[in-house]
Amino acid sequence: MIFLLRGNSNFELELEKSQTFTDTRMSKHFKHYDSYVTFMDKVKARNPHEPEFIQAVDEVARDILPFEEENQDYKGVKFFTRMIEPERVFIFRVPWIDDNGVFQLNRGFRVQMNSAIGPYKGGLRFHPSVNLSILKFLAFEQVFKNSLTTLPLGGGKGGSDFDPKGKSDNEIMRFCQSFMTELSKYIGNNADVPAGDIGVGSREIGYMFGQYKRIKGVYTGVLTGKGLSYGGSLIRSEATGYGNVYFSLNMLERNNIDIAGKVCTVSGSGNVAQYTTQKLIELGAKVVTLSDSGGTIYDKDGINDEKLAYVMELKNERRGRIKEYVEKYPSAEYLPGSRPWAVPCDLAYPSATQNELHGEDAATLVKNGCKGVFEGANMPCTPNAIEVFREYKILYAPGKASNAGGVATSGLEMSQNSLRLSWTREEVDQRLKEIMGRIHDQCVIYGEDKENGYVDYLTGANIAGFVKVADAMMAQGLV
Numbered sequence: 106m107i108f109l110l111r112g113n114s115n116f117e118l119e120l121e122k123s124q125t126f127t128d129t130r131m132s133k134h135f136k137h138y139d140s141y142v143t144f145m146d147k148v149k150a151r152n153p154h155e156p157e158f159i160q161a162v163d164e165v166a167r168d169i170l171p172f173e174e175e176n177q178d179y180k181g182v183k184f185f186t187r188m189i190e191p192e193r194v195f196i197f198r199v200p201w202i203d204d205n206g207v208f209q210l211n212r213g214f215r216v217q218m219n220s221a222i223g224p225y226k227g228g229l230r231f232h233p234s235v236n237l238s239i240l241k242f243l244a245f246e247q248v249f250k251n252s253l254t255t256l257p258l259g260g261g262k263g264g265s266d267f268d269p270k271g272k273s274d275n276e277i278m279r280f281c282q283s284f285m286t287e288l289s290k291y292i293g294n295n296a297d298v299p300a301g302d303i304g305v306g307s308r309e310i311g312y313m314f315g316q317y318k319r320i321k322g323v324y325t326g327v328l329t330g331k332g333l334s335y336g337g338s339l340i341r342s343e344a345t346g347y348g349n350v351y352f353s354l355n356m357l358e359r360n361n362i363d364i365a366g367k368v369c370t371v372s373g374s375g376n377v378a379q380y381t382t383q384k385l386i387e388l389g390a391k392v393v394t395l396s397d398s399g400g401t402i403y404d405k406d407g408i409n410d411e412k413l414a415y416v417m418e419l420k421n422e423r424r425g426r427i428k429e430y431v432e433k434y435p436s437a438e439y440l441p442g443s444r445p446w447a448v449p450c451d452l453a454y455p456s457a458t459q460n461e462l463h464g465e466d467a468a469t470l471v472k473n474g475c476k477g478v479f480e481g482a483n484m485p486c487t488p489n490a491i492e493v494f495r496e497y498k499i500l501y502a503p504g505k506a507s508n509a510g511g512v513a514t515s516g517l518e519m520s521q522n523s524l525r526l527s528w529t530r531e532e533v534d535q536r537l538k539e540i541m542g543r544i545h546d547q548c549v550i551y552g553e554d555k556e557n558g559y560v561d562y563l564t565g566a567n568i569a570g571f572v573k574v575a576d577a578m579m580a581q582g583l584v
């Protein structure tokens with residue numbers, strides 16, 4: 106018995122093995138299909154206008170609902186039903202004045218999703234697309250991700266629909282101060298510890314940290330991603346990108362694939378994409394693409410250290426557009442309005458944003474011989490894309506496992522702040538590698554199909570992340 110993906114248009118792969126995509130997991134859990142449908146119908150009715158949140162819940166429900174049903178410890182206690190309801194959500198007004206003296210208004214959010222295993226932890230995103238659906242999906246994913254890190258971190262997420270693009274430094278500072286004036290009421294180093302995400306880097310963290318300190322009169326590790334001179338950790342900037350590459354190395358090694366010489370496509374050109382590229386270059390792989398919301402650059406000769414330094418200066422200092430790369434390096438091509446997935450590659454590292462790699466893109470990657478896809482961003486692959494990877498047994502690393510290095514190193518920053526010590530670069534990097542190895546191993550334990558050895562890393566991550574949080578909730582009574 107097979108089930109078609111509900112609510113998604115199916116399409117045919119133009120490959121030898123052409124067939125309609127099936128819902129692999131619900132096909133396996135045939136007897137739980139009706140209760141899954143009823144559950145998801147309720148989720149949709151209860152969270153209208155929240156497509157990203159519903160998508161994220163659906164991706165986990167297909168593993169966890171059958172798992173709860175089949176395990177006496179979890180059956181009937183509705184852990185998952187509780188876990189999709191945020192413990193608390195704050196929505197607030199953020200007024201500020203631009204450089205022309207004009208009053209501006211944005212909306213601020215903090216979603217405190219789950220504190221069963223530690224204080225809420227998760228980034229702040231400043232982007233015009235930010236709304237409650239996006240932040241609930243990110244906070245929900247963060248709960249599983251933080252659980253997988255093996256560190257005591259609950260899950261949360263926040264941000265604003267503020268668009269940092271084109272804003273002056275002073276405007277950014279005024280916005281950050283206004284945002285933190287309200288947010289400071291809801292966070293604390295033992296309660297909720299925000300960090301960066303899209304649109305929030307060390308500059309914004311610095312302004313927010315300064316404002317928190319002025320309001321509260323305390324010097325604590327209330328934010329992570331801080332500058333090195335005021336409590337930040339070495340390797341934090343690099344951690345998400347490096348961590349994803351370390352995770353991919355674990356997967357590749359398990360399949361006897363050497364990363365050296367492999368052609369890699371990377372999407373995005375922010376912090377995650379930059380350090381993914383840096384680590385891949387260091388390991389002898391050849392990175393041929395980067396992108397931003399305007400389009401993709403394709404450098405068939407490979408991006409080397411010098412070219413990457415140019416990208417970092419372009420994006421982090423001048424805050425320019427990726428298309429300028431081809432003016433500086435004319436042998437590269439600019440593909441306006443495109444993402445990198447049509448460029449032939451061995452390995453793909455989607456590192457831009459959610460839903461940036463669709464079923465058709467996945468089919469193209471498979472057709473071009475891609476062997477693995479490793480998510481640096483949060484939920485960059487759509488459900489159809491993931492089904493293509495499953496169908497063709499492509500190595501697929503879900504972001505909640507493979508991009509957990511960022512928040513894990515935030516956890517290490519919190520530890521250093523508590524100890525009032527700073528660890529060396531080597532020490533933090535070593536801990537990051539070990540954590541990524543442990544996350545990988547948990548995914549294998551819960552995601553390996555013993556019959557054929559194929560590891561479904563998404564199923565593994567969902568179940569491993571769930572078990573730790575559910576066990577803590579069980580011990581704490583009805584929370």
Ligand code: GLU
Pocket residue numbers: 226227228229250298299300301302303329483508509511512513515
């Ligand atoms: N925003 C990052 C993430 O998606 C990091 C969060 C943090 O360091 O708290 O995991």
